[in-house]
Amino acid sequence: MTKQVEPSSAAEIEGFFETLSNWGRWGNDDRRGTLNLITPEVRLAALASVRHGQAVSLSRDIDPEHPDPVHSGVAAVERRTRPREIEEIMHISPRWEAMGEDIHISPHGGNAHLDGLAHYSWDGKQYNGFSEADSSAEAGSKYLDVSHASEGFITRGVLLDIAGLFGVEHVERGYAILPEDLLAAEKRQGVTVRPGDALLIHTGSADAIVRFGTLYHDENPGPIDGVQTGLHASCLSFLRERDISVMGADGTHDVQPPQLEDFDFARPIHTVSLVSMGLWLIDNMDLTALAAACEKAQQWDFLFTALPWRFVGSTSSPLNCVAVL
Incomplete structure (x- = not known):
């Protein structure tokens, strides 16, 4: 599987900010980016992908005791449960009671989450030319928060199984997936990614980290x-x-x-996708069960649903994405 791949040059990556840009495509004040591609027609067409009625979750448990399943070193989850909330708040003991809780989640980490368009910037600019300086620690993102995705991502999904393409459970760490690999996966699976689709890339690598825990360095670098x-x-x-x-x-x-x-070009996929294309990203999904279901059904497209929180100012949202085959 290992092969020598020449890295893209810094000049080539920087050029992508111009050649691949969607700035102004949906208006100079657009804040939805590629979500605009999910039209009513695209949603209706996506329903044709449901052939079996099988639903598959594409996320892992959010577990306070094990908050960072892919060892990114970033995620944090805290939960405080109040077993007798009424007694705690009102200082009375009625026959009825309620459970209350406080939850703190740092979404940009090991759990499945949506990267909003304000998550990354380049030279001080975010998608569609909005200024990074317009956001603050107190108010969050002023123009590009995840509340602009309130309709959710309800569209046709396509899984490209790179692990399946190579005939392995998980692709070796550090492997750089090339366009030719994406095209080969399409051909092998008999499916074509089309406008408005949700594209999911399965490598099995994160799942291997969760299951075996030994694929990362002992010092858990991040x-x-x-x-x-x-x-x-x-x-x-x-x-x-x-x-x-x-x-x-x-x-x-x-x-x-x-x-x-x-280091300016350490994350070209994130930076160009979010800033130039306005392409929303979902990190750290669990796609292994979906890959198995697709292989068994020999069906690689499905109805995809991801419903982020309507969180004003936030650059991210936890997600439980679901595919329906």
Whole structure:
């Protein structure tokens, strides 16, 4: 599986910010990006992908005792449960009671979550030219928060099974997925990614980390310094040409370690997708069960649903995405 791949040059990646841009495509004040590609017609067509009625969750449990299942070193989950909330608040003891709780989640980490368009910036600019400086620690994102995705992502989903393409349970860490791999997966599976689709990339790598826990360095370095399977920067043109509405992966999309020593280009998939294309991303999904279901049914498209919180100011949202075959 290992092969020598020339890294994209810094100049090539920087050029993608212009050549792949969706700025102004849906108006100069647009804040929805590629969500605009999920039209009523696209949603109706997606219903034709439901052939068996089988629903598959594409997320892992959010577990306070094990808050960071893919060892990214970022996620945090805290839960405080109040077993007798009425007694605690009102200082009385009625025969009826209620359970209350407080929950704190840091979504940008090991759990499945949506990356909003304000998550990344380039040279101080976010998608469609909005300024990073307009956001603050107190108010969050002023123009590009996840509440603009209030309709949710309800569309046709397509799983490209890269692990299945190579005949392995999980693709080796550090492998850079190329456009030719995406095209080969399409051909093998007899499916074509089309405008408005949710594209899901299965490598099995994150699932292997969860199950075996030994694929990462003992010091648990984190996503930038660690070794992760992901997309080569040359895949960005494929994503733009296919006009997908959202992309999900069982990792963090960008191959790690970075292909270029210049740290400015450590995350080209994230940066160009979110900033230039306005393409929403879903990190750290669990796609292994879906890959098995698709293989068994020999069906690689399905109805895809992801419903983020209407959280004003937030750059992210936890998700439980569901595929219906």
